[in-house]
Amino acid sequence: MQGWGLTAQEVDHRSRIGKKTREELTDLGVRIARNRGLDAFWIDFECLGSMGQNAAQVADQPEPEVYAICDIVRATHSMVIVCGPLSPFEQSSRKIPTAFVPNSNPEWVAEWGARLWTLPELLLCPRDIPIEVYTPNTRQPDVMFKRNIAQLLEDGGKVRELVDHYDASIQLTPLELVGTAVECLFRRSFRQRYAGDVSYALMGLMRRRPLVNFNDSAFKAFARLSLANDSHQLLERLVCMQPATLGPTAWYDMDDAYGANLWDIEPCCQVAGIVDARPGGLPDPSTRSTLAKMEETQIITLDGACGGAIHWDSLQPAAFMKRMTGARIATKAIVRGTPIWLLMGIVMISEGSMMSIGGAAFYAVGTLFLVAGIVIAGFLPKLLISLYAGKFWSTQAMFFGMKGIPADLCQVERCLFGINQYRIRWSTHGSMLSQAVRKRQDGELEAGRPEAEHGRTVYTIVDTFTLTATAFYAERPPVAVIICGQEGGIQRAVLCSYDPVTRAFCREVVLRMKTLCLERMSRMDRLRFALRRM
Numbered sequence: 131m132q133g134w135g136l137t138a139q140e141v142d143h144r145s146r147i148g149k150k151t152r153e154e155l156t157d158l159g160v161r162i163a164r165n166r167g168l169d170a171f172w173i174d175f176e177c178l179g180s181m182g183q184n185a186a187q188v189a190d191q192p193e194p195e196v197y198a199i200c201d202i203v204r205a206t207h208s209m210v211i212v213c214g215p216l217s218p219f220e221q222s223s224r225k226i227p228t229a230f231v232p233n234s235n236p237e238w239v240a241e242w243g244a245r246l247w248t249l250p251e252l253l254l255c256p257r258d259i260p261i262e263v264y265t266p267n268t269r270q271p272d273v274m275f276k277r278n279i280a281q282l283l284e285d286g287g288k289v290r291e292l293v294d295h296y297d298a299s300i301q302l303t304p305l306e307l308v309g310t311a312v313e314c315l316f317r318r319s320f321r322q323r324y325a326g327d328v329s330y331a332l333m334g335l336m337r338r339r340p341l342v343n344f345n346d347s348a349f350k351a352f353a354r355l356s357l358a359n360d361s362h363q364l365l366e367r368l369v370c371m372q373p374a375t376l377g378p379t380a381w382y383d384m385d386d387a388y389g390a391n392l393w394d395i396e397p398c399c400q401v402a403g404i405v406d407a408r409p410g411g412l413p414d415p416s417t418r419s420t421l422a423k424m425e426e427t428q429i430i431t432l433d434g435a436c437g438g439a440i441h442w443d444s445l446q447p448a449a450f451m452k453r454m455t456g457a458r459i460a461t462k463a464i465v466r467g468t469p470i471w472l473l474m475g476i477v478m479i480s481e482g483s484m485m486s487i488g489g490a491a492f493y494a495v496g497t498l499f500l501v502a503g504i505v506i507a508g509f510l511p512k513l514l515i516s517l518y519a520g521k522f523w524s525t526q527a528m529f530f531g532m533k534g535i536p537a538d539l540c541q542v543e544r545c546l547f548g549i550n551q552y553r554i555r556w557s558t559h560g561s562m563l564s565q566a567v568r569k570r571q572d573g574e575l576e577a578g579r580p581e582a583e584h585g586r587t588v589y590t591i592v593d594t595f596t597l598t599a600t601a602f603y604a605e606r607p608p609v610a611v612i613i614c615g616q617e618g619g620i621q622r623a624v625l626c627s628y629d630p631v632t633r634a635f636c637r638e639v640v641l642r643m644k645t646l647c648l649e650r651m652s653r654m655d656r657l658r659f660a661l662r663r664m
Contacts, residue, residue, distance in 0.1 A: 152175055155212060177202075199250075200254050200335065201334075204254050207259070208255070208256055209251065209261055211239065211264070213263065214266045239279055239282055249289070249314060249318060252293070253293060255276070276293045277293060285313075288314050305392055306392075309392050312382050313384065325347045325348045326344070326347065326352070329351035347428070348381075349381050349661070350404055352382070353365055353401075353430060362393075367393075369401075369432070369615075370614050370617070372640035373385070374387045388642065394618065395617045396615055396617065398436070399615070400433050401430050401433075402431040402432065404429075404430055405431060405632075429660045430658075431656055431659070432614070432657055433656045434653060434654075435614050435653075435657075436612070436613040436652065438528075438610070438650075439609065439610055440529040440531045440607075440625075441529065441530050442530075442532075442609075446530075447546060447547070448594040450524065450526065451522070453523050461517060465513050465514060465517065468507055471503040472500060472503035474499045475496045475497065475501070476496070478496025479492075479493055479496035522553065522597075526594060527593075527594060527647070527651070528593075529611055531590070531591050531592075531608070532590050534588060534589070534590065535588060536599075539555070539599055553597045554597050554598070556577040556578065557598045557600040558575045559575075559642060560602075560643065561600050561602040561639070563580035563588070563602060564577065564580060565578040565579070586603050587605065589608070590602075591641075595646070595647060595649075600641055604625065604627075606627040606638060607627065608639070609627055610635060611625055612626055612659075613651060616645070620643065620644065622640055623643045625638050626659070632660060632664060634659060635660065636661075636662060
């Protein structure tokens, strides 16, 4: 206890209060078991022999008992809740998520349900037998059902879905079950001892359970648990999510900025493994910096994704292809033959003036070629425009990036295709900065120039194949576009920067691109992918 920064007097005070509380709970458990005619009762501090051992010894066990409490709850006859006011030292050591200090029965029960390790017990306890709630100085307990306790919690709606699922009144899909459980567990209060504590609490709700590894970060523990169970490619879908809030966000935040749910996204890649980018060794649980560093390990191996590089050096001319009609073939022959005709005219006129015999004919033909070349040269600008104008049947697929938002896309198009025909337009729904107005005539969306907030770094990416430009916020300029999934008939493109330290592509922003872009993208080999930079 002194490792937590407590004095000897505080340690002694806590020990005396803890011993007294355990004696009271044990006596209460004996009395309840006898009244119900039961042979035994289960209570953690009496039934877990390894709770007082060294953490290193617990870590060596293949299945520590403390992470198998949910199996005990599943096999119980009934569950009893004993709650009351918080002890003085407990109020300063554990964060209470509610805005009040519990001082009544419902508030005590709500505080009990707001803890990390008690939520699985509420979900898995028997459904047919009501829960008895004992409080100090009361002989008759309050009788409550699971749904009544769920209504007292701040996230009662989500907890009620989990309660109904485990009571078999509704059936959640594996994806919905894991997503809802993660959302409920990660918002609960607890004293963190290991980075993967929340994932280990979630493990009790799952069928297949990997071995507990206290060296894992929170993300790595969750990833191993997700890969071991049928979670409907939850990790792959999580990669495609764009956080709803700007700036650094937690990896378990499943709120999408585009309003999509996890089950709306269909992944097109596969998580092939989990990468440990930090040195091994059992950390000191009292060192917060070590726990924070472990939490930052969020690197996985992706396979089968489609991708392309982003060019930042300059706007290079992009090749294009147009339909070869008879008029275009003739125009191209005239434009390319004009210099030859002018040269032939000059040569024939000079040769004809020096020839004594037949020089007049050479001079006349040369004059004809020269006059025709001069006349055609006057129409060359118009002819060139007719060659480059019109519809593109195909263009070279390239991504160009630039910092800021260009004031005029016309100049960008001139640099890429030599002429401005208003082909490149802003995307209507490619990012959170995209703006579009619906036309009154035909109801189509007309994209407008995006507006960025002052003080934030904004970039623009131009796709020469789909002829769209998209502005977005990012901390660092991305170097690659990786298509990881699709949603609503449109592709989820993850723009990534590269971290040379971890040798991983780090997610900067998720854009939405047309499915047409997949025609020119190639499959990528296995790559390291990080949800955010370490």
